[in-house]
Amino acid sequence: MKKFFETLTNIWNIKELRERVILTLTLLLVYRFGSHVALPGIDTAQLSELTNKTSGGGLLDILNAFTGGAFAKASVFALGIMPYISASIVVQLMGLAIPYLQKLQNEGESGRKTINQITRWLTIGICIVQAPAYLWGLKQLGVPESAFVKGQGLDFIIPSVIILVTGTIVAMWLGEKITDKGIGNGISLLIMVGIIARLPQAFMQEIASRVTENNGGWMVILIEVIVWFVVILLSIMLVMAVRQIGVQYARRTATGGYEEKNVMGGARQFIPLKLNSSGVMPIIFAQAIMFVPGLLAGLSDSETAQGVKTAFSNMFGFWYNLVFALLIIIFTYFYTAIMVPTSKMADDLKRSQGFIPGVRPGTETADYLDKIMSLITFPGSLFLVCIAVLPALANNAGIQQAWAMFYGGTSLLIMVGVAIDTMQQVNSYLLNRHYDGLMKTGKNRKVSA
Incomplete structure (x- = not known):
């Protein structure tokens, strides 16, 4: 503290x-x-x-x-x-x-x-x-x-x-x-x-439900808050997780006299490929699509159509969340393919005289990066599905709907992602200031207001 x-x-x-x-x-x-x-x-x-x-x-x-x-x-x-x-x-x-x-x-x-x-x-x-x-x-x-x-x-x-x-x-x-x-x-x-x-009001409603109505009391509230913090930590892991691809950058340094040859050296760096490169967009796309079956089923008066409409009108139901999960996986692959242009990455790497050890520059590098992205996108999409369906699980466990919505889904991922991005920017300012101080006196400089 x-x-x-x-x-x-x-x-x-x-x-x-x-x-x-x-x-x-x-x-x-x-x-x-x-x-x-x-x-x-x-x-x-x-x-x-x-x-x-x-x-x-x-x-x-x-x-x-x-x-x-x-x-x-x-x-x-x-x-x-x-x-x-x-x-x-x-x-x-x-x-x-x-x-x-x-x-x-x-x-x-x-x-x-x-x-x-x-x-x-x-x-x-x-x-x-x-x-x-x-x-x-x-x-x-x-x-x-x-x-x-x-x-x-x-x-x-x-x-x-x-x-x-x-x-x-x-x-x-x-x-x-x-x-x-x-x-x-x-x-x-x-x-x-x-x-x-909306968070304070949702939490107060949950407290009123548990304490005022004698539905578990403060002990259940404490357990819910602990579980919520665990979910936040898991969401942070999802946002921050990367697969590092080692990259070697060639460099030429000429030393000595006229007849001495150039010496090849290199600097080892990494390409960070995010486990979840698509962010919350797959959830948003899937959520929008989930309204289509219910709307189409509403055009018919048959018993089957009404059953479909009922199933897809309950966002905390089994069939809704099953289809929701499948759509999230599909859209995760789709949006990742758009947001991570492996061919452009391979071209940029080649132009900067960089290469992945054991992989030829150009097309083979693009294929290699595409393969790695496909492998890490699947567990990333499953992790995203788990976060997305947690509100339904929380609601079915007896948590108030408004408070359950903060246990996962779009709201939680946006809060976590934006908070991390803002904290990183603040931290970069602090580190830069510290770096200036080291260059001047070896200590942090006192700054006048």
């Missing part, structure tokens, strides 16, 4: 890092404040049915979690940052097939700026489609007519669409500003604080 407080002191003493942390916290507070500001013309007291629909698990629950509850509150940030994430994924996928985007990806910083601009415009386009769909869906999700103070005419729809689109643009700006001027990845931090915002 003493070392923890010393680290906080060191963070505060470094002026640049202190300013970045303060800016990050300020912008996150702005985002959280905006998530509680409702759209004009909506009576928030009549949104209880919408809250119930978005807390029952599934895609709506994920959307509500990603927006920090703004989706269920009909807030100006109701669309959240998800349109920007969707646009980013679309641009990534298009980059595999469109030569223009491939060219931009190879142009360095200028190409990256152009891709970011394309992503922003695509985000606005997605918002223009999603905003009217959201407003129309409010009534379908149980919001009564009386909740719309001025009705649902154009005088409500048009201003609300403009506000929702503007809200996403502001959220996108906040995220980019945190990334540029703050600490951590801004977009990811916006999602994380939205998820964490």
Whole structure:
């Protein structure tokens, strides 16, 4: 604990890092404040049915979690940052097939700026489609007519669409500003604080269920918290686990006189291949697909179709989680193939005069890396499946649904991944400061505020 407080002191003493942390916290507070500001013309007291629909698990629950509850509150940030994430994924996928985007990806910083601009415009386009769909869906999700103070005419729809689109643009700006001027990845931090915002309420509901209703008491609460910390440790292992591939880099050094030959030397390094290179995307994709069987089955009145609809409407049921697990494995392989271009890695390695010992540069290196990725992706996908289905297991074990959702799945992996990334950035600042001190005096320099 003493070392923890010393680290906080060191963070505060470094002026640049202190300013970045303060800016990050300020912008996150702005985002959280905006998530509680409702759209004009909506009576928030009549949104209880919408809250119930978005807390029952599934895609709506994920959307509500990603927006920090703004989706269920009909807030100006109701669309959240998800349109920007969707646009980013679309641009990534298009980059595999469109030569223009491939060219931009190879142009360095200028190409990256152009891709970011394309992503922003695509985000606005997605918002223009999603905003009217959201407003129309409010009534379908149980919001009564009386909740719309001025009705649902154009005088409500048009201003609300403009506000929702503007809200996403502001959220996108906040995220980019945190990334540029703050600490951590801004977009990811916006999602994380939205998820964490629901944690205290979920935990208090679980305490009320166990203690007030005499359903196990504080001992069960303690066991649940211990198990939760164990799951967090396992999630950290999943995020951090890598397979290191040894790489030898050739170098030439000329010494001595004119007739002395060049001496070949080398530096040994590693290519870190992540056990889970796809992150939480397989879970998100699989969660979206899981709604399709229920929707298709709902078109028929037969007994079999109704049975399928019932099975796929219960996210804590056996058949739902079995199909869910299979889809996660499939999407893990699919997204890993997109995110880890082994052919490009092999080409870059060859250009930098690097090689894997015992493997020829070029095609054989690409095949070797692809084989290694296939071997480590399978256990990685199984580990991801275990984390994804843990909320269902926790709920079936008697844990309240809201608290069970934090035992795994998308929410937990996002919190762990973003926390690790932010901590690494803070740590790099501290290490760099320490490195400067060693270069000057051999000790950490005292920094004026």
